[in-house]
Every structure is written in C-alpha cells, then in structure tokens.
Amino acid sequence: MPEFPRLRALEERHAALEARISEEDNRPRPDADQLSRLKREKLRLKEEMERLKGQLVH
Template sequence: MNLQARLDTLKDRHANLEARLASEDRRPAPDSETLTTLKREKLRLKEEMARLSGSAH
C-alpha cells in the first residue's frame, strides 16, 4: 500500500470514529468507557496520520 492510500484509509477510519463518537455522545446516557476508548483510538489515528504526513515531506 502506498503512502497516500494508507493516509486515505486512516482518514476514513478517523471520520468513522468521529461519527461513532457523536452518535454515542447523543445517547440519553452515553457510556463514558466507550467514549474514552473511541477518543483514544481517534487520537492514535491522528498521531499516525501526522507521523506519516511528516515522513512524506
């Protein structure tokens, strides 16, 4: 997989996590453990995207 394809995949996964976070947060009683897990994964993806973007230049 080339670098751009990997970044695109990570961006898609990041957007999916953002949607899942928003959905969970709108629930009448959001699960704080689920929110924390989703936020951690989203941050991990963001850091990997930044790392890969930095290595592309």
C-alpha cells in the same frame, strides 16, 4: 507513493470514529468507557496520520 492509500484509509477510519463518538455522545446515557476508548483510538489514528504526513514532506 505507498503512504497515500494508507493515509486515506486512516482518514476514513478517523472520520468513522468521529461519527461514532458523536452518536454515543448524543445518546440519553452515553457510555463513558466506550467514549473514552473511541477517543483514544481517534487520537492514535491522528498521531499516525501526522507521522505519515511528516514522512511525505521529507
């Protein structure tokens, strides 16, 4: 099914964003704007993954 590679790619990007968020958050002076952008992108990816998972079930 074509959704599996797409889902896997989204999961990898989501994990990479999680790592970037953690790195930024642990800096002495985290960039609040950058953190906000990264978190919004991570949420967008999570929503897309959930949508794809829902399609796979049906």
